Amino acid sequence: MTKSIKLIATVSLILFMAPIALAQHEGHCSNSNTTRSIELDDSSSNEVIKVEVKDNSKHLMIGVNSTITSGSLTMEIFDPKGNKQGNFSVESMMSSNSSSKGKNKETVCGQLNKSFKDPMKGDWTVKLKPKKVSGKIQINSHQMQ
Numbered sequence: 001m002t003k004s005i006k007l008i009a010t011v012s013l014i015l016f017m018a019p020i021a022l023a024q025h026e027g028h029c030s031n032s033n034t035t036r037s038i039e040l041d042d043s044s045s046n047e048v049i050k051v052e053v054k055d056n057s058k059h060l061m062i063g064v065n066s067t068i069t070s071g072s073l074t075m076e077i078f079d080p081k082g083n084k085q086g087n088f089s090v091e092s093m094m095s096s097n098s099s100s101k102g103k104n105k106e107t108v109c110g111q112l113n114k115s116f117k118d119p120m121k122g123d124w125t126v127k128l129k130p131k132k133v134s135g136k137i138q139i140n141s142h143q144m145q
Contacts, residue, residue: 031144038137040130042070047128051141053080053119059144060119064112064126066090068135069105073128075112075137080122088112119143 036049053060064075072091079085090110126139 031142034141036139038128038139040068040133040135040137043130043133044071045130047130049126049128049139051124051126053121053124053143054145055121056145057119057121057143058117060116060124061140061142062112062114062116062124062126063138063140064088064128065138065140066108066110066135067137068092068108068110068133070135071133072131073110073133073135073137075110076127076129077112077114078125078127080120080124085116085124086112086114 034051038047038049051060051062062077064077066073066075068090070092072089074087074089076087077085088110090108092106092108094104094106128137
């Protein structure tokens with residue numbers, strides 16, 4: 001199971017970073033990257049993560065990767081004016097104690113990747129809305145100037 005999660009994370013990172021490598025090859029930009037990792041343990045507390053976009057940003061990419069073992073999670077991206085620019089939900093379908101002989105386990109992986117040309121300056125937000133979630137969330141942001 002761990003190998004498949006690592007493979008999914010690696011493929012996600014490659015797909016997320018491919019446009020960046022292409023732009024760098026052309027020699028026309030500088031860039032900045034931020035990665036945040038969040039671990040939830042039976043959490044139902046909403047989280048808000050800010051991504052500050054500067055005046056000179058020509059391209060913004062935001063990626064949210066989740067791996068959950070229980071509960072449901074909604075991920076949303078909002079621009080600085082509060083307009084929703086994307087959302088995605090994942091949910092564990094198995095009850096952790098549905099077997100009389102032992103515990104069944106399920107891992108659900110979900111991704112939300114968005115790309116914005118000439119993004120609005122200001123604080124973009126990623127909102128996480130968990131309901132009894134146990135798992136890990138990784139938020140990647142990349143800006144090209």
